[in-house]
Amino acid sequence: MKKKDLDERKKKVLQAIVEEYINTAEPVSSGSITKGHGLDYSSATIRNDMAQLENIGFLDKPHTSAGRVPSAEGYRYYVNELLKDDNLTLEEIKYIQYKLKVKVNEIEDLTKVATTTLSEITHYTTVAVGPKADKQIIEEIKFVSLGQRMLMVVIVTDTGLVKETIIKFDEDITESQVDTLNNLFNTRLRGKPLSKIDKPMADYIFSEVHYSIGIMKAIIEQINRIVEEENNNIFLEGAKKSFDLPEFKSMKVAKNFVNLLDTKDEMLEIFNSGDAEDINVFIGDDDENSNLKDFSIITFKHTIGDKDLGTIGIIGPKRMDYAKVISVMKYISKKLNEDNNKKEGM
C-alpha cells in the first residue's frame, strides 16, 4: 500500500489517534476510538486498521499492550493531509487583536508582542529570532565621538534594526575627523546591504582618508565584526510553560530542551531554514540522536511587504496541538502584515 492513498476510514483512524494523543498524552487504544471522530466501528476493526497504519510507519507501539502513538511520519501526514486549521474561538481572535493593537515604535517591540501573545494563547514556549543581517539595507551609519579616544558607531537598517558598537583607539580623534567619517561612510554605504566591508571598498576608504591607517583599520574591523554576529537577538518567552507538559516528566526530554535553548545552534538552523511564504512545521525524527528528537518546531517569517523582520516560532513536544498552533500563527501572521502595511502607507 502506498502511503498517500489511505482509505477514508484509515485517515479517520489516524486523525483520531493523533488528536486523542494530543489531548491525553497517553497511547491510544483501539477501544477508545470506536465512537466519535466520525467513526463507528468495533474495536477489532479499528485494530486491523491500526496494524496497517503501523506497517506503513505512521504509528508506533511503545510495547505490546499499550495502544498506539503517532510516529513522526504519522504527524507529518496528519499535518499535511488531515489538518483542519480554523479553530480559533472568538475570544482568542479578540485577544490577539487587542494585543497587536498596542502602539509600538520599534519593529522589535512588535515582534515581542506577537511572540508573547502567541505563547499566551498556545501555552507553548515561543521564540523570536531577528532577521538575517545581510538581507537588510543600511539606512544610516553614524559616528559619535565619546571622549577623545572612543567612537560609537550606530548602523540603522531599513527594517529598523539598530546595530551599535564602541571602538577605542590609541590616538586622539578630532571632531572634524568624525565628520569626515560620517560623510564618507554614509555616501558609500547607505542603501547598500548590511554585509561585511569587502576589500575593494576598504581600499577605497583608505584612499580617501588622509589620517591614521590604524584608526581606519580598527573601524572597519569592528564594523565587520558586528555585522557578522547576526541573530544574537533571540527572544524567548514562556520556557517554564513547557515544564508543565507531561513529556517533561522525563529528565531526558527536559535536558534536551534546555540544551536546545542554551546552545541555540540547532534551533537557529531550523528557524532560518524555513520557507518565507509559509508556516513551516518541523517534526523531530523518531530515530535521530539529536536534541530535537522529541520536539516539533513551527515557524513563520514576520514580514512587511518583502522586508524580512525575523522569524517567530514555537517549540513544543511532538504531541503538539498542530491545528491550534497553525491557526493562531496564520491569524497573527496575517494581522501583523495587514496592520503594518496600513502604518507603512503613511
Next chain:
Amino acid sequence: MKKKDLDERKKKVLQAIVEEYINTAEPVSSGSITKGHGLDYSSATIRNDMAQLENIGFLDKPHTSAGRVPSAEGYRYYVNELLKDDNLTLEEIKYIQYKLKVKVNEIEDLTKVATTTLSEITHYTTVAVGPKADKQIIEEIKFVSLGQRMLMVVIVTDTGLVKETIIKFDEDITESQVDTLNNLFNTRLRGKPLSKIDKPMADYIFSEVHYSIGIMKAIIEQINRIVEEENNNIFLEGAKKSFDLPEFKSMKVAKNFVNLLDTKDEMLEIFNSGDAEDINVFIGDDDENSNLKDFSIITFKHTIGDKDLGTIGIIGPKRMDYAKVISVMKYISKKLNEDNNKKEGM
C-alpha cells in the same frame, strides 16, 4: 549552646560534612569522616557532635538511617566562618588571565567574557545583569532622522551603555528641527543621571521649542519609557550545565530552576540587592516555598572605580562549591578592576 561558639572539633565536623556533601551529593555518615579533614575520632564521637549540630539547626537528617546534610543555616555558618577561599590552581589563574586579556570595545562585551569564563571554570550557570539605569550619567543624546516621520534616539552613558529607540510621528520632521532637538537635549541632559525627564524639565523643553507639542510629547514619553525599562539586558551562560548536577534529577528542582530563569523577578531581586563592595552569598531558605528554595546565588558587582557596570553571578544548587566559586569570583573581580583601571588611564 550558642550557635557561634562551636568548639574546634564541631567546627571541623561541620566543615567536613559540608565539604563531603559538596563533593558527593550524598548524605554524610558519621563513619565517613572519622579520618581526614583534620579529624581522627571514632564514629561514635562524630555521631555525638553531629547530633548536637543537628540540635542547633546546622544539619538536617533526610531520615533515620541516612547520614546528615547541611541545612541552609549550616551552609551560612560554613561560608561565614569556616571557608578557606584560596584554592585556584595555576592553570585556572592562567586561563582567567588569558580570557580576560581579550580586546573588547564595549564594557558589555567584557562582562560577557567574564561571565562565560566564570561558567567555564566553575561549571555552574552564570548570569550577568546590566547596571541600574539611574546610576549612570548621560554622556551623549543623539537624534537621527529616519525618513520624514521617524526619528531614532540614541542615549550613551558614561559606563558605555547604549539605549536607543525609534519614534514615529503623524507629521513630518525637518532636518533643522532635528538639529534643534540635538542641541536642546544635549545641553540640558548631558552630564545628568539617566532618569526620567521630570515635569520641570519637560516644561522647560516645551517652552524652548516652537513647533508641534505632539512631537515633543512623543519624544519625552518614549525617552522615559526606555529609561524605565532597565535590566532587560540579562545574559545567561551555561544553563545546560546545571542539568548535569545530581539535584536536577528531581523534576521539582529542575522546574524551579527554569521558573527562576524564565520569570527573572526573584533572581533580579537578589542580583540587585547585593552589597557593592563584596561577594554576596545568598543561600535559599530550607522551609520557604519559593523557587529559590533549592538554590544558592553568589554575586559580585562589576565596577571600574566607582562606576557600576552591572552584576555578575552564579546560580547553583545549595550544595555549591562555595570555596571554589568565591575564589574565582574574587580573582575575576580583582582582575576586571585592575585591567580596566589601566585602560582607563589612557
Next chain:
DNA sequence: TTTAGCAATCATACATAAAGAGTGCTAAAG
C-alpha cells in the same frame, strides 16, 4: 571525654504474584 558494642530504624533492592490493559489472531456473521 572518648569509644566499643549493639539494638532499632528506615531506605533500597529484589522477587513474586496478581491485576489490568490492549493486542493479534481465528472463526463466525453480515
Next chain:
DNA sequence: CTTTAGCACTCTTTATGTATGATTGCTAAA
C-alpha cells in the same frame, strides 16, 4: 469481502513481603 465477537497471549503496573545494608542513638565501659 468486510466486519465483528471471542479469547489467548503479552507486557506493564501495582502491591506485597522479605532480605539487606547503612546509619543512628543509646548504654556502658575504658
